[in-house]
Amino acid sequence: MTSFSGYLPYAFALIIAIPFLVLLRQFVFTHIKLKEQEIKLLAMKSNSDNKTQSYERMTLFMERMKPSNLIQRFDKNLAPHEFIFLTEKSINEEFDYNSSQQLYITKNSWKNIVDSKNAIIDTLHKTYEGINGNATLDEFKTIFIMNYMEDEDYISKTIEDLRREILIIA
Template identity: 60%
Template sequence: MFNFSSYINSPYFPYLFAVVLAIPFLVLLRQFVFEYIKMKNQELKMLSVKGNAQNKSQAYERMVLFLERLKPANLVTKFDSDLAKHEYLYLLEKSINEEFEYNASQQIYITSNSWRDTVESKNAMLKMLHDTYESLGENADLSDFKTIFLMNYMNGPDFISENIDALRREVLLVT
């Protein structure tokens, strides 16, 4: 027969009673801690995905802004009109390369095709600047250079606008 009074009178009964009471609390505490950790990991994943999407959209915005600044209509308004052609060409080339280098880190967030197209647009614009400069004689002034440069771009393919359109299409696919 089971003798309950012998267990109650035992010197170990308070410890046994404490263990029996503590087990459900320990189980609940363990479950709470694991659920809390799981939720925090999910939150971190969501934040990193949101941050990554935000970085991507900012990268596309910066590339479009770079390409907009690369358009000849925006380039010809840069710098003082009292410069010599060679000074103007030097400053334009330096400005384009500096802005490109500033945005070079964005290649991590955009596709390799978009980055390649952006690099090709920059290089094509620099080539067009140099070709225009070399095609002019020594007698041509800066306003002639700017006019011929604009006309050369308008008569050729609009590679910058095509690149911007491709970036826009890509953003729609990414988001």
């Protein structure tokens, strides 16, 4: 019996230490799981913020493409063909700048945005072809707006679709 009495303090320390180590291990694993969940939630929030910002940027792009806003750009002393060139260049540059937003926008909305951009550019060119280059810039702008109004208001429709989608996301 004397041989075990020397180990008694160690056995007592083990009996006390083992439950403590088990609880410590459980605490650490629980803490790690909570931190992983926190990181996931932050990533989801960040993704949601990116989506919201994308919808805002593309709505602004669509607003800027409305003919009533396009005709206010550039010098009034331009010829219609110069206005068309600069307007088309401006639309394409802004579109290219925002093209990364398609990562956060639904395919349908992105298609509507691209279609609207192309339709505005087509309307610019068709208006110019219709006047045969025989109009002042003010006359061209008036005819351009009238041609747009005769068609379906695809820009406003696209903006409304973007609004509906962002409400679903938010």
